Amino acid sequence: MTNITTPTIPETPLARLRWALADAWTITRRDLTHWVRQPAPFVIGLLFPVMTVLMFGYLFGGAISVPGGGASGGEGYREFLMPGMFAMTMAFGLEATLVAVTTDAARGVTDRFRSMPMASSAVVLGRSAADMLRSVAGLAVVVACGLLIGWQWRNGVGEALLAVGLLLLLRFALLWVGIYLGLIFEGTDAVVAAQILVWPVLFLSNVFVAPETMPGWLGTIAEWNPLSATAAATRELFGNPGWDGESWAARNALSMAVAWPLAILAVFFPLSVRRYRRLSR
Amino acid sequence: MGSTGFAVVAEGLRKRYGDVAALDGFDLRVAEGTVCGLLGPNGAGKTTAVRVLSTLLAPDGGHAEVDGFDVARQAERVRYSIGLAGQHAAVDEVLTGRQNLTMFGRLYHLGWPEARTRAEELLERFGLAEAADKQAKDYSGGMRRRLDLAASLILAPRVLFLDEPTTGLDPRGRNEVWEAVRSLVADGTTVLLTTQYLDEADQLADRICVIDTGRAIAEGTPEELKSRIGGDRIDVVVRAAEDLPSAATLVGRVAGARAETDPDARRVSVPVRDRVPALTGVVRALHEARIEAEDIALRRPTLDEVFLELTGHRTERAGGAGTEKRTEEDRTETEASA
Numbered sequence: 001m002t003n004i005t006t007p008t009i010p011e012t013p014l015a016r017l018r019w020a021l022a023d024a025w026t027i028t029r030r031d032l033t034h035w036v037r038q039p040a041p042f043v044i045g046l047l048f049p050v051m052t053v054l055m056f057g058y059l060f061g062g063a064i065s066v067p068g069g070g071a072s073g074g075e076g077y078r079e080f081l082m083p084g085m086f087a088m089t090m091a092f093g094l095e096a097t098l099v100a101v102t103t104d105a106a107r108g109v110t111d112r113f114r115s116m117p118m119a120s121s122a123v124v125l126g127r128s129a130a131d132m133l134r135s136v137a138g139l140a141v142v143v144a145c146g147l148l149i150g151w152q153w154r155n156g157v158g159e160a161l162l163a164v165g166l167l168l169l170l171r172f173a174l175l176w177v178g179i180y181l182g183l184i185f186e187g188t189d190a191v192v193a194a195q196i197l198v199w200p201v202l203f204l205s206n207v208f209v210a211p212e213t214m215p216g217w218l219g220t221i222a223e224w225n226p227l228s229a230t231a232a233a234t235r236e237l238f239g240n241p242g243w244d245g246e247s248w249a250a251r252n253a254l255s256m257a258v259a260w261p262l263a264i265l266a267v268f269f270p271l272s273v274r275r276y277r278r279l280s281r
Numbered sequence: 282m283g284s285t286g287f288a289v290v291a292e293g294l295r296k297r298y299g300d301v302a303a304l305d306g307f308d309l310r311v312a313e314g315t316v317c318g319l320l321g322p323n324g325a326g327k328t329t330a331v332r333v334l335s336t337l338l339a340p341d342g343g344h345a346e347v348d349g350f351d352v353a354r355q356a357e358r359v360r361y362s363i364g365l366a367g368q369h370a371a372v373d374e375v376l377t378g379r380q381n382l383t384m385f386g387r388l389y390h391l392g393w394p395e396a397r398t399r400a401e402e403l404l405e406r407f408g409l410a411e412a413a414d415k416q417a418k419d420y421s422g423g424m425r426r427r428l429d430l431a432a433s434l435i436l437a438p439r440v441l442f443l444d445e446p447t448t449g450l451d452p453r454g455r456n457e458v459w460e461a462v463r464s465l466v467a468d469g470t471t472v473l474l475t476t477q478y479l480d481e482a483d484q485l486a487d488r489i490c491v492i493d494t495g496r497a498i499a500e501g502t503p504e505e506l507k508s509r510i511g512g513d514r515i516d517v518v519v520r521a522a523e524d525l526p527s528a529a530t531l532v533g534r535v536a537g538a539r540a541e542t543d544p545d546a547r548r549v550s551v552p553v554r555d556r557v558p559a560l561t562g563v564v565r566a567l568h569e570a571r572i573e574a575e576d577i578a579l580r581r582p583t584l585d586e587v588f589l590e591l592t593g594h595r596t597e598r599a600g601g602a603g604t605e606k607r608t609e610e611d612r613t614e615t616e617a618s619a
Contacts, residue, residue, distance in 0.1 A: 006361050006436060007390040019390060026387045034375045037416060108371035112432070115335050117360040118388045280339050 009117070020119035027126025028133070031100070035134075045096060046138050049089040050145045056208060057081055057149060064209055075150060080241050082142075082151040083163070083234040084207030087227050089142050090171040091198060093135045094178045099191050100127060101182025114279065124272070128175055135171045139164070154239030163237035166257045170230045173261035176268035183275040207231050210243040211250075223249045226260035233257030288313045288440050288471035289334060294343035296329050296495075303329040304340065305495035311488075313439075316462075316472040318486030318503075320479065322588065326495040327475035328368070331444045334473070335365045348439045361389075364433030364441045368448055370425035371432070374418035378409050378428050381417060385432045403431040407461060423454025430461055441465065443474040447481060459484060479587060491591060499591050507582065513556050514586070515563055517549045518576040525549065528572050535562040547575075552582070 010016045035042040061077040104110045113123050146152075153160040181190065202208075204221055206228040211219035222228055223245060232253035235242040242253075249256055289311035296304040303326050311317040319327050332338040334347055336356040345352045348362035372381045379400050386396030404413045407427040417425060426446060433441060443462065447455040462485055466472060476482050482489045483503045491499040491506070499506060507513075515536065519528050525542055529549045533540035536559055540551040553559035560579050567574055582590075 009357065009361070022390075023388055026384060030373065030376065030384055033380060037377075038375045106369075107374070108367045108369035109373060111337055111367055112365065112371040112385075113388070114337055115360060115363065115365040116385070116388055117357055117390070122388075280337060 016119070020122050020125070023118045023122030024125035024129060027122055028129040030126070031130030032133075042134070045092070045134070046141045049085055049092060049138065049142045052088065053081070053085050053142065053145055053149070056085075060208075076241060078146075078149055079151055080235070080243075081208070082146040083238055083240055084205075084231040085142055085146070086139060086163075086167050086234060087170065087205075087231040088202055088207055089138045090135060090167050090230070091174060091202060091227060093131060093138065093171050094174045094198065095191065095194055096134055097127070097131050097175050097178025098182045098194050099188075100131070101179055102185060102188060102190055105183065106187060110279070120276070124179060124276070127179065128172070131175050131178075132168065132172065135168065139167060151240070153237075155237060159237040159239075163234040166230055166233055166237070169258070169261045170226065173226075173264035173268070176265060176272050180268050180272040180275060183272065183279075201225070202227065205231065206243065206245075211245065212243065220247070223247050226256075226264065229253055229256035229260050286313055287311060289317070289345075289347055289473055291330070291334065291345045292343055294330065294333055294345060295341045296326075296333065296338065297341055302495050304333070304343075307343070307492070307495055308497050309490055311440075311471060311473055313471055314466075314469045315487040316466055316474060316485055318482030318489045319473060319475040319492055320477075320482045320489050320587075321475075321492035322477060325492045327492055328444055329495070330492065331365075331367075331442050331473065331475055335363055335442050336360055337365075361436060362439045364436070364438035365444075366426070366429050366433045366442070366446055367444045370417075370422075370429040372417045372425060372428050375416060377414050377416055378404060378420070379413040381428060382431060382435065386435050389436050391435070399435055403434060406464075407431045408457075421454065422450050423457040426450065426454065426458050427461055430458070434465070437468075438470065440471045440473065443472060445475055445477065448477070455481075479583065480581065483581075491587065493588070493592050506587070508554070509590075512552060512554050512582070514550055514552050514580055514582055515560060516576070516578045516580060517563065517567070517574050519547050519549070520573040520575050522547050524572045527570065528567065528574075531566050531570055531572070532563055535559060535566050553579075 010019055057078045061081065064077050104113075110123075114120070153163070181194065184190075185193075204218070205211075205225040206222060211222040211228070213219075214222055229249065232242055232245075232250065233256070234240075236253060243250075245251065287310045289309060291307055291309040294304045294307040295302070305326075307326065307330055309317070309319075309330070319330060321327050329338065333340045334345055334352060336352050336359050339353060347359050350358045350362065352359050373384070376384065382400035382403055383396050386399050387393070389396075391399060401410075401413075404410045407430065409424060409428060409431070412420060412424060417428060420428065430443075430446070446462070447458050450458065459481075462472065462474070466485075472485075474482070474485060486503060488500065488502055489506055490497050499509070501509070515532065517528060517532055519525055522544065525544060525547060529540040529542045532549050532551050536551040536553045538552050540549050542549050556579055560577070564577060567577075
């Protein structure tokens with residue numbers, strides 16, 4: 001057996017940062033390896049939004065009219081639907097985060113990490129990177145699906161990229177919701193609950209239909225839903241038909257699509273950090 | 282290593298969860314290169330003690346050093362000196378055995394080639410070389426625990442914490458883990474092992490510390506502890522229930538101790554010091570008194586009996602404040618009478 005020498009503990013901030021990044025990359029790599037070793041959940045995760053697109057775009061879409069949409073029937077609805085589906089794909093990412101965090105806690109892997117001399121920020125940093133990569137892949141698949149069924153961005157590339165940025169910002173905010181909930185709930189029951197509860201949140205938004213078609217108070221909730229903000233803002237940026245909402249939230253979709261994720265981050269980032277620290281109490 | 286010669290030192294550790302004191306002035310000293318068995322029932326504070334010593338949990342009070350470093354102030358340094366294998370096999374089930382060990386090696390800040398070499402060595406050593414490229418979820422319970430153990434040994438730690446390493450394993454898996462632990466001890470690793478099983482502590486530990494309601498209540502070699510509670514026991518099951526009282530008197534006289542009776546099982550139980558002479562004595566006495574026995578057995582005391590002897594209460598905890606209070610009173614009584 002070779003002699004294992006204890007690595008020297010880094011002293012300078014730069015050396016510590018280098019280790020934290022190396023540790024985070026090891027954690028991210030672990031997730032990438034999961035995708036290769038156990039591709040089914042990853043592929044299902046990628047294809048589920050595509051199924052939803054086809055279901056709403058072709059099964060229900062014909063029956064839904066878009067208030068502000070120029071084109072009539074299915075085609076116009078699909079133009080309206082796609083940005084909503086992008087936002088939905090971001091929301092589905094929450095589940096992946098939740099599964100990863102609760103599984104590690106339940107198996108004792110979180111404790112093993114904490115008993116090791118690795119950078120404690122690396123676990124969440126690595127987790128974030130892996131989940132963001134997953135969501136980028138998910139977004140690419142839905143965008144490709146959208147292009148295949150006739151959706152396109154009608155404004156410039158710059159605005160399209162800004163829209164993608166807003167979508168990823170929402171995903172990043174939800175990541176911290178996932179980390180927090182994953183640290184709070186024990187066991188896989190929480191994951192099942194989240195899988196179910198994501199649907200009412202999804203339907204109570206402008207993702208599928210215009211809030212005007214809902215009863216007044218319900219419409220108001222839907223208009224203020226963070227998902228609605230991102231969906232409406234991306235519709236605007238992609239130049240897709242939206243709906244002419246009269247509320248403040250609807251008229252300021254772009255600002256809301258920035259403000260909401262930042263607000264979520266402002267709440268859940270410190271909560272998650274506190275929760276992680278509380279593991280040692 | 283500290284100049285004290287102790288790899289683990291805990292002094293007056295306290296940890297409170299609401300109304301329950303998980304650790305209530307816990308003291309422990311484990312000499313370098315020895316195996317200490319932390320023995321106690323569920324809820325006695327074993328896991329809390331290990332979590333404090335392995336830097337996972339900050340104590341409310343008291344002081345602890347591992348490998349000469351303070352667990353609170355020098356946590357990072359402690360983490361380079363320890364390995365921890367908890368009650369779960371804390372491995373990534375999707376990754377293969379090799380991928381698991383390489384990943385953990387990287388997280389211990391070994392370079393890639395070093396991490397790979399170390400993974401190979403540990404897979405070989407724990408008999409996992411053939412299963413190295415199988416996913417951990419396809420491992421048996423014993424294999425998974427061995428992989429877990431291997432992961433906690435990547436840096437060849439000076440001190441290894443094993444929290445109930447065989448809980449939930451079948452006898453075969455348990456033997457596999459025991460073998461692995463023995464081989465470590467041969468290398469000079471200090472091991473602190475928690476267990477609910479007296480025989481496990483007996484098999485592996487140089488010294489045993491008995492813990493109850495967050496405090497160390499007895500400490501010594503397995504032999505010392507066993508003689509303190511009266512060593513082995515003889516159980517006699519009589520055929521006729523009416524023979525029970527006379528059998529109890531008889532068996533008690535031979536063993537020189539008070540015999541306990543269990544009317545439902547028609548059983549008499551007595552602690553004995555000289556195993557075989559006592560057994561032959563009991564057989565002869567019963568025969569002479571013409572008491573017919575269904576079964577006579579010489580056996581090790583159970584953890585429950587150790588506890589009853591040391592604390593005056595049994596290991597089962599119904600929970601609730603009343604039970605806790607009675608437990609306290611029981612201990613005071615035992616201490617007073619000792």
